[in-house]
Amino acid sequence: MEKPPRLLSHHLLLKNRVYEVTLNCAQLTWMKKQRVSRTLQKSCKVGSVCVPVCEILAVREADVEGRGKTGGRWQRLSRRPAEGYPYAFTVSYVERVKQHRWRCRDVTFQCADRAVRQQWIHSIRDQLSKLTGRPRHLLVYINPHGGRGRGKQIYEEKVAPLFSRASISASVIVTERANHARDHLKTDADLKKYDGVVCVGGDGMFSEVLHGLVSRTQRDAGVDQNRREQRLVPCPVRIGIIPAGSTDCVCYGTVGVNDPVTSALHIIVGDTQPLDVCSIRHADALLRYSVSLLGYGFYGDVLTDSERRRWMGPVRYDVSGELVGKDTLRDRKGLKTFLAHNYYEGTVSFLPATDVAGSPRDKTTCRAGCSRCLKDSQAYGTGNCVRGRDQGGDWRVIRGKFLAVNAASMSCACPRSPGGLSPSAHLADGTTDLILVRKCSRASFLRHLLRHTSPQDQFDLSFVEVHRVRRFCFTPRRSERQGDPVCSSWNCDGEILPHASVDVGVHCQLIRLFARGIEDIATP
Structure with a gap:
């Protein structure tokens, strides 16, 4: 691929060293000049820094007396300007640091001519104005x-x-x-x-x-x-x-x-990062929308217990042990809810997403520019959702006793659980990962919970099954009256739903965030 043509190129001063600074429509680059031979007066390029134009935040003048102007306030430059370079401008740009963090960094170039400075400021601002x-x-x-x-x-x-x-x-x-x-x-x-x-x-x-x-x-x-x-x-x-x-x-x-x-x-x-949204309905009435976790059983009980202690503030999460279904484990691992070991009977019917390439256990992760999300959304259509049980696909029905019925529309990762509830869930492919945890012993359930904080496959257990679905329905076997011990509540992104019988559909890329997904490499 051919490099874009240069828009500007000058020898400018940076920290009392001469750099060759180049701008094209794609990036700003500066490279240090170093003498090779005093006799021949030749030079070579030593090292370089490249900043994509799309990650430049702003450009502004810097004062000739060694101060940079930022938002109306003056800021001292790190070194006194060398003679012959009395004009300066500062470029603010994105710099990646550890653990996916970004920071705003400033670089101040000094030049010999006022017209050159204005040329650089005008050209950079012109390129930024084209970023629609x-x-x-x-x-x-x-x-x-x-x-x-x-x-x-x-x-x-x-x-x-x-x-x-x-x-x-x-x-x-x-x-x-x-x-x-x-x-x-x-x-x-x-x-x-x-x-x-x-x-x-x-x-x-x-x-x-x-x-x-x-x-x-x-x-x-x-x-x-x-x-x-x-x-x-x-x-x-x-x-x-x-x-x-x-x-x-x-x-x-x-x-x-x-x-x-x-x-x-x-x-x-x-x-821009597209994001799927689940709509949750009961008896033809919309209850809520969800983008992360929809949990019945264990996660619903943890939230119910947590809500009773809302007066305690954030410390209530440590008492309940779970962070309302988003952090998969806290220090006490939902001790009270875990010891209660409640299970709930019901019927889960779902429409598998047989038209997508991946599965919840394929070990792939959704990353910035995910090709799978792009491909699947183009085939399925943004905003779309399966509308009826008789419209396409073969529905599956599972009846049983469940400790948890969860739907993860994203990984639901957090600092304490980097893999999350479903590590291979995708942000924008029009599906959700339906996780069914059947009745089992406390020891077995604890193994499943602990795997949320380890690299082990949390689905590789006989009592756990996971399906990538377009839509699913849940019906409790018995009464769903509030407070009935045979019926749990749904935890919908940290809010309790008023009904246990629900119909859930995924709307592909219904919203967009100011994000780009998790980048593969976060260089310090």
Whole structure:
């Protein structure tokens, strides 16, 4: 493949050394010049740094007296400018550090001519203006009470300065009650003014934005969400997540780390990651949407026990042991729920995804630019969902006694469980991984739970089976009255559903995030 033609190339000063700096439409490169022979006055290129243009955040002038201007404030350069190079400009760009973290780095070049400096600034800004996927105006919701109550502080100290540097304007709303963001998006927000919606908080805050945005999109398109036969319309506005909650499962599963700065930089560069959404219905009425975990039995019981201790704050998760179905294991491994060892009878019917190439046990992982998600979504169609039991495919029916019935639409990984609940689940292929854990001994169930934090195959057990499905239904054998000991509750992304009998369908790539999926290599 031919390299793009050079737009600019000059010898510039960087930290009192001369570099050859080159710009084309794809990347900015600087290479040190080193003398080989004083007699021949020849030079060679030693080392190089290449920054993709799409990962440049901004460019600005630097003062001739050795100060760089950033957001209206002056910043001293690391060294005094050498004579003959009195003009300078600073480029801010993305640098990858350890564990999938990104940081904003500055490099300041000095040049001999004012016109050369202006040429560089103009050319870089011109290339940035051609990146049409970058947001310019954002609607930001901050949950001031989520996690340890640091959402507002995280945004103001770590995120807002980066948005300002990248010339992104933000309309900020600090939520005052539960579902404030959801209700505002449904009715009041003028979404045409914004290039994206950002939530600062945990998974609960993301869920509010998800429900508000999906509901608003369907209403504007005249789609009745309660009707199974209706195809949902994909949301046109991307969602950004700034992790600031007790759990940040969705952020971890789409970026690879729960770090506010990294997430802010993904938003600034305009990354896009499609995401499947499950709709959960009961008796032809929509209950909720889900993007990560839908769990009945063990995970539902853990959440129910946790909700009784909500007054305790984040410490309640250590008492219950599980982090409401997102962190697969905490220090005490859901001790109370585990010792109760409740099992539930019911019928699971599902439509296997026989038209996809992979399986939940194929050891592949969904990564940035996943070709499998691209291929399967093109074949299946965005927003699509299997509408009826008689429309395509052969349904399977399983009856039995279950300790857990789980559906993972993503890996549900977290720092304590890097593999997650279903390590090979894909983000955007139009499927969910249905995991059935049949009644077994406490010792056997403990083996299964412990495998969530180890490299062992957690599905390689006789009482566990997993299926990649397009749609599934669950019906309890007996009464589903609330509080009935023979019936559990569903844990839907950390919220309790009011019914145990559910019909779940997967809508392929219904929403898009400001993310790119987990990159294969995170170089320090």
